[in-house]
Amino acid sequence: MTAAMPKFSDLDALYSNKEAKVATEMYEDPDLFQEEMEKIFKNTWVWVAHESEFPEKGSFKLSNVGLDPVIVVRDRKGVIHCMVNRCRHRAATVCEVKKGKTSSFQCPYHGWGYGLDGSLRALPYPEQYGDDFDKAQHGLLKLRTESYNGMVFATFNENIEPLVDFLGPKVCKYIDLFMKQGGGFPVKVLGEHQFTVPMNWKVQLENTTDAYHFPVVHKSFLQSLDEATEDMFDFLDKGRGWVEDLGNGHSVMMMIPEREDLDAGLDEPIEERFQELAEEIRAEGYSEEQVKKIVKAVGGAGFNLNLFPNVSFSLAFFRVLTPVSVDQTDIRHIAIGMDGGPQAANRMRIRLHEHFQGPMGFGSPDDAEVWERVQRGTRGGGELPILVNRGMVDEEPGDLGPRGHISAETGMRAAYEMWKRMMVGA
Amino acid sequence: MTMVDANVLTDVTGFLWKEADILDRKDYDTWLDLWTEDGLYIMPIGDGEDYADQVNLCYDNAKMRKDRVGRFKAGFSISSAPPARTIRTISRIVIEEMSGDLIKVRAAEHLVEDKFGRQRVWAGDAYYTLKRSGSGFLLQQKIVKLLNSDGMLNSFSYLF
Numbered sequence: 216m217t218a219a220m221p222k223f224s225d226l227d228a229l230y231s232n233k234e235a236k237v238a239t240e241m242y243e244d245p246d247l248f249q250e251e252m253e254k255i256f257k258n259t260w261v262w263v264a265h266e267s268e269f270p271e272k273g274s275f276k277l278s279n280v281g282l283d284p285v286i287v288v289r290d291r292k293g294v295i296h297c298m299v300n301r302c303r304h305r306a307a308t309v310c311e312v313k314k315g316k317t318s319s320f321q322c323p324y325h326g327w328g329y330g331l332d333g334s335l336r337a338l339p340y341p342e343q344y345g346d347d348f349d350k351a352q353h354g355l356l357k358l359r360t361e362s363y364n365g366m367v368f369a370t371f372n373e374n375i376e377p378l379v380d381f382l383g384p385k386v387c388k389y390i391d392l393f394m395k396q397g398g399g400f401p402v403k404v405l406g407e408h409q410f411t412v413p414m415n416w417k418v419q420l421e422n423t424t425d426a427y428h429f430p431v432v433h434k435s436f437l438q439s440l441d442e443a444t445e446d447m448f449d450f451l452d453k454g455r456g457w458v459e460d461l462g463n464g465h466s467v468m469m470m471i472p473e474r475e476d477l478d479a480g481l482d483e484p485i486e487e488r489f490q491e492l493a494e495e496i497r498a499e500g501y502s503e504e505q506v507k508k509i510v511k512a513v514g515g516a517g518f519n520l521n522l523f524p525n526v527s528f529s530l531a532f533f534r535v536l537t538p539v540s541v542d543q544t545d546i547r548h549i550a551i552g553m554d555g556g557p558q559a560a561n562r563m564r565i566r567l568h569e570h571f572q573g574p575m576g577f578g579s580p581d582d583a584e585v586w587e588r589v590q591r592g593t594r595g596g597g598e599l600p601i602l603v604n605r606g607m608v609d610e611e612p613g614d615l616g617p618r619g620h621i622s623a624e625t626g627m628r629a630a631y632e633m634w635k636r637m638m639v640g641a
Numbered sequence: 642m643t644m645v646d647a648n649v650l651t652d653v654t655g656f657l658w659k660e661a662d663i664l665d666r667k668d669y670d671t672w673l674d675l676w677t678e679d680g681l682y683i684m685p686i687g688d689g690e691d692y693a694d695q696v697n698l699c700y701d702n703a704k705m706r707k708d709r710v711g712r713f714k715a716g717f718s719i720s721s722a723p724p725a726r727t728i729r730t731i732s733r734i735v736i737e738e739m740s741g742d743l744i745k746v747r748a749a750e751h752l753v754e755d756k757f758g759r760q761r762v763w764a765g766d767a768y769y770t771l772k773r774s775g776s777g778f779l780l781q782q783k784i785v786k787l788l789n790s791d792g793m794l795n796s797f798s799y800l801f
Binding site for chain 1: 684686695699705708715717718719720796
């Protein structure tokens with residue numbers, strides 16, 4: 216028996232583009248998980264931060280690129296760097312503060328000191344390494360880092376296309392539309408919910424482009440809303456929305472088309488649920504035009520923009536996944552608001568965020584429950600496929616990929632096709 | 642440190658234990674009645690104390706408490722039908738301040754949950770503002786700060 220035979224040579228058996236069937240091993244096999252970490256997460260642009268999370272020179276935050284813990288930081292010139300949180304001497308992490316401000320990173324074990332750009336600046340008693348020790352070769356392991364509209368991505372792949380090309384013009388357009396939630400101000404991170412779920416990371420990847428589950432899983436959330444808002448979330452019955460494959464595994468799920476562009480329809484009367492907020496903002500002296508723009512922005516965008524492999528711009532917040540193991544995934548729901556502008560508007564955004572998101576939200580716990588149920592369910596009937604073929608019957612060609620019904624699994628198919636391309640190594 | 646009347650400590654302890662028992666039994670309608678109308682139930686994230694302007698796990702006024710209980714009871718929330726079972730203890734009770742009809746108390750809360758044959762353990766500091774009402778107390782404010790509130794949590798199908 217030869218050991219060279221790759222275990223996952225038959226990728227068609229794991230995901231078939233034509234039939235849109237996912238094999239159970241996709242959620243269950245620890246070796247496949249390791250291969251995904253190498254071939255996908257070490258090979259593409261992975262979201263690591265929003266620029267407002269480390270706004271000043273010397274500000275940093277800890278993040279992850281797949282399984283690799285990284286530090287994202289601005290140096291003295293404001294340039295953003297991303298590097299692996301591991302001393303080049305004996306591997307200790309050089310930072311265990313989640314977010315903060317510093318002038319350098321020093322390893323606690325033997326005192327190797329690194330600059331904000333990751334370069335090795337100094338080490339105690341260097342003479343024992345000999346005269347030819349080259350500090351330039353012992354900086355923290357750096358990743359390529361690029362940003363688009365405040366969203367920071369990093370990659371281990373030196374040869375990958377520039378970020379904007381990986382995203383493509385249509386994704387960039389939707390990012391720009393999403394960021395209109397600043398209501399005329401820059402978008403700022405206001406805080407986050409974090410929870411870990413015993414599920415494979417792809418269960419989460421699927422969910423951000425799954426409108427089909429909404430009225431079922433989130434019935435109790437819908438019941439807690441006023442009538443007008445409940446009606447707004449009734450996007451399955453109305454069926455005016457769509458899901459579109461945007462290429463490279465990305466997709467958009469347009470749930471509330473009238474909220475695609477928050478600058479449109481500003482002459483319409485302010486919704487009942489925002490009247491009190493509008494009054495409060497008016498009292499602060501904002502013009503009627505600004506009041507309408509801000510109030511509209513507080514209601515959030517009408518779509519989920521799902522980027523392969525780890526971030527979704529989801530209605531009014533960022534949803535980030537971090538794979539931990541084959542059956543464990545960390546989730547972050549990052550609340551965003553306006554940097555500047557009336558505090559009352561951000562306060563309302565925060566209350567809306569808490570209402571649905573996080574460990575005690577009216578939505579997330581039910582999501583987490585069904586994700587775990589998927590992972591538990593795959594223990595049985597291993598020969599059965601997982602179906603992501605919904606909506607293939609009436610898909611139409613879009614600009615970059617198919618476009619289907621709002622409840623179609625078009626976005627999942629887009630993600631799995633990209634998954635396959637990356638696992639093949641093409 | 643001021644001396645606290647042993648009777649006050651006994652009365653407060655009795656009230657906190659009664660509330661803990663109500664929550665473990667998930668007798669939520671009774672729990673709603675323990676509150677003043679303008680009371681706030683807050684579970685913050687991290688050390689910040691500007692609760693109104695920061696992202697919390699929950700920031701519940703009377704309406705949100707009522708809606709939350711309604712969600713738990715309606716049977717449409719898969720995470721709470723059935724919910725995890727819980728057993729909690731409240732201990733290390735310290736009376737921090739007494740002024741007028743208000744008493745500020747802090748305590749340790751230790752909770753074990755069980756669901757899917759799996760147990761999880763949570764610990765937190767609970768801060769209560771109690772308001773004297775007749776022969777007993779009402780909750781004017783309750784803030785529970787989980788020890789790992791800014792870490793990776795799991796979803797909760799019950800109250801702390």
